Each structure stands twice: as structure tokens, then as C-alpha cells.
Amino acid sequence: MSESINIWQLASEIKFxxxxxxxxxxxxxxxDLQVETKSNRNDLVTNVDKLTExxxxxxxxxxxxxxxIVGEEGFGDQVDDLAGLVFFVDPIDGTMNFVKEKENxxxxxxxxxxxxxxxxxxxxxxxxxxxxxxxxLGVYKNELALPKPQNLNLADGxxxxxxxxxxxxxxxxxxxxGQSSGAxxxxxxGIEFTKVLxxxxxxxxxxxxxxxFAAGKxxxxxxGLLVTDIDGNPLSMLSSKIVLIGTExxxxxxxxxxxxx
Ligand code: 2AM
Ligand code: CA
Ligand code: CA
Ligand code: CA
Numbered sequence: 001m002s003e004s005i006n007i008w009q010l011a012s013e014i015k016f017x018x019x020x021x022x023x024x025x026x027x028x029x030x031x032d033l034q035v036e037t038k039s040n041r042n043d044l045v046t047n048v049d050k051l052t053e054x055x056x057x058x059x060x061x062x063x064x065x066x067x068x069i070v071g072e073e074g075f076g077d078q079v080d081d082l083a084g085l086v087f088f089v090d091p092i093d094g095t096m097n098f099v100k101e102k103e104n105x106x107x108x109x110x111x112x113x114x115x116x117x118x119x120x121x122x123x124x125x126x127x128x129x130x131x132x133x134x135x136x137l138g139v140y141k142n143e144l145a146l147p148k149p150q151n152l153n154l155a156d157g158x159x160x161x162x163x164x165x166x167x168x169x170x171x172x173x174x175x176x177x178g179q180s181s182g183a184x185x186x187x188x189x190g191i192e193f194t195k196v197l198x199x200x201x202x203x204x205x206x207x208x209x210x211x212x213f214a215a216g217k218x219x220x221x222x223x224g225l226l227v228t229d230i231d232g233n234p235l236s237m238l239s240s241k242i243v244l245i246g247t248e249x250x251x252x253x254x255x256x257x258x259x260x261x
Contacts, residue, residue: 007136014121015132017059018107021052022125029102044095049073052091060087072211082115082237088214094188106190110214117218122190131194139219148224149199154253160184160192160204171230172257196245203246210237226251231258
């Protein structure tokens with residue numbers, strides 16, 4: 001299948017699908033939402049999450065009928081291996097923000113071939129910025145190519161974290177925040193990834209599922225950032241982990257904190 005994939009075309013298609021989905025989500029931003037809880041009261045899904053995933057999955061299936069799809073809300077396939085072309089779809093990343101803030105949420109798709117990232121796209125829906133790229137493309141914010149972020153130390157910049165990790169110094173994250181210039185808790189893995197891609201944050205740590213990190217990982221690695229689990233081990237695209245993304249130095253410093261105990 002690989003010889004038939006044009007990566008620039010694949011990126012354009014994904015961008016087009018996501019931009020159209022974003023317009024639709026924005027049009028319904030202030031509608032009454034049907035909100036349900038999933039694993040706990042902070043883990044939400046709405047009718048817009050489901051409709052958006054259904055729509056994106058339909059577009060992918062039409063263009064790439066042989067590909068398999070891992071979708072957060074269940075409209076994709078049961079995927080137990082990474083052979084061939086696999087799309088990871090997160091229809092609304094930051095559903096709590098979508099419901100409460102009406103901003104700071106993203107639509108994300110990552111495309112992988114035999115487990116290797118080809119293209120990642122993250123759209124910050126309300127800000128209207130689309131981040132896209134991959135190893136053969138470079139990484140862009142809209143039309144602008146992003147440079148490699150400076151290799152800054154933990155002490156010299158902001159650290160994105162998810163709230164639950166700070167409640168009890170889980171995995172020394174409160175300590176890590178104390179060593180940084182400050183914590184940022186945005187509530188959307190996708191938006192946090194875009195901050196690190198732009199060098200606004202030096203790193204980000206959160207317990208994530210593959211659809212939360214698939215798109216961001218492709219772009220981050222393209223820019224020389226490291227994306228692993230919090231102990232520094234490679235991620236699996238088939239399981240959840242506490243994910244650490246960072247500049248080389250920040251990454252090493254957070255991994256070193258884990259080795260203290
Ligand atoms: P989601 O909105 O697509 O569920 C919130 O801190 C960030 O973590 C969001 O990107 C959210 O994605 C993600 N996340 C992953 N697993 C989660 C869970 N069980 N509960 C809440 N957010 C989760
Ligand atoms: Ca969710
Ligand atoms: Ca998500
Ligand atoms: Ca989601």
C-alpha cells in the first residue's frame with residue numbers, strides 16, 4: 001500500500017477534513033449539548049464529539065477504504081496491530097473545555113504506516129490555527145514553517161501538566177513544576193502539544209491514550225522533541241501511558257526525577 005500514498009496529498013486531505021469539521025463544531029458551539037460522563041465525572045463526551053468522529057471516519061473511509069481507524073468514540077475499527085495505514089482520530093480533544101470554556105479544544109488526526117508516523121494534524125478550533133506536518137513534510141502553523149524549538153532546560157521555561165498528576169506529586173510532577181518557570185494546565189493534550197511545538201512550553205506530561213498523542217508525536221519528533229513515557233521508554237500506539245514530551249534537556253531532567261526513588 002505504501003507506494004500509493006502521496007504524503008502531501010494525505011496531509012492536505014486531513015487538513016481539509018479537519019477544517020470542515022471545525023467549521024461545523026463552531027457553528028454548534030452555543031447549542032444545547034447532550035453531555036454524558038465516561039470513566040469518571042471529569043471525562044465527558046457530547047453529541048458533537050460523536051457526530052464529529054462519525055463524520056471524520058466517513059471521510060477517511062471514503063478516501064482510504066483499506067485503512068484502519070482508531071477513534072476515541074468508537075466509530076472506528078477494533079485495531080490490535082499497527083500493520084498498514086492506521087488513522088488515529090480524536091474528534092474533540094479537551095471536551096471539558098469545549099463544554100465549559102467554549103475554547104481551548106482541538107480536533108486531531110494522526111496517520112501512521114506500519115507504526116511509523118506519516119502525518120499529524122491538530123486544529124485549535126476557536127483560535128482557527130491548524131498545526132500539521134510529518135517527517136517528510138516539516139511542521140507548519142497554518143502556512144508558516146515552525147523552526148526546531150531551542151533545547152531549553154526544565155528551569156528555563158513553562159511546563160504543561162494535567163491536573164490529576166499534581167494532586168499528590170504523582171511521578172514527581174509537583175517537584176518538576178517547582179523546578180520549572182511555572183505550570184500550565186490547559187486541559188487539552190492537543191493544545192499543549194502545539195505549545196511545545198512552538199517553544200512556548202518546554203514540556204508536557206499527562207496520562208494519555210493513543211488518539212491523544214498520535215498527531216502531536218509525529219510533529220514533535222519531526223522538530224527534534226522527545227516523546228516517550230515518563231520513564232523515557234518508547235510509547236506503544238496501542239496503549240495508554242503517562243506521556244512525556246519535551247526538549248531533549250527538559251525530557252532528560254524529568255526522566256531523571258523518576259529514577260530517584
Ligand atoms: P479528551 O478531552 O479528548 O478526553 C485533559 O487533561 C486532556 O487529557 C484532554 O486532552 C483529554 O482528552 C485527555 N484525557 C485523556 N484521558 C482522559 C480521561 N480519562 N479523563 C479526562 N481527560 C482525559
Ligand atoms: Ca474523552
Ligand atoms: Ca483527547
Ligand atoms: Ca476526545
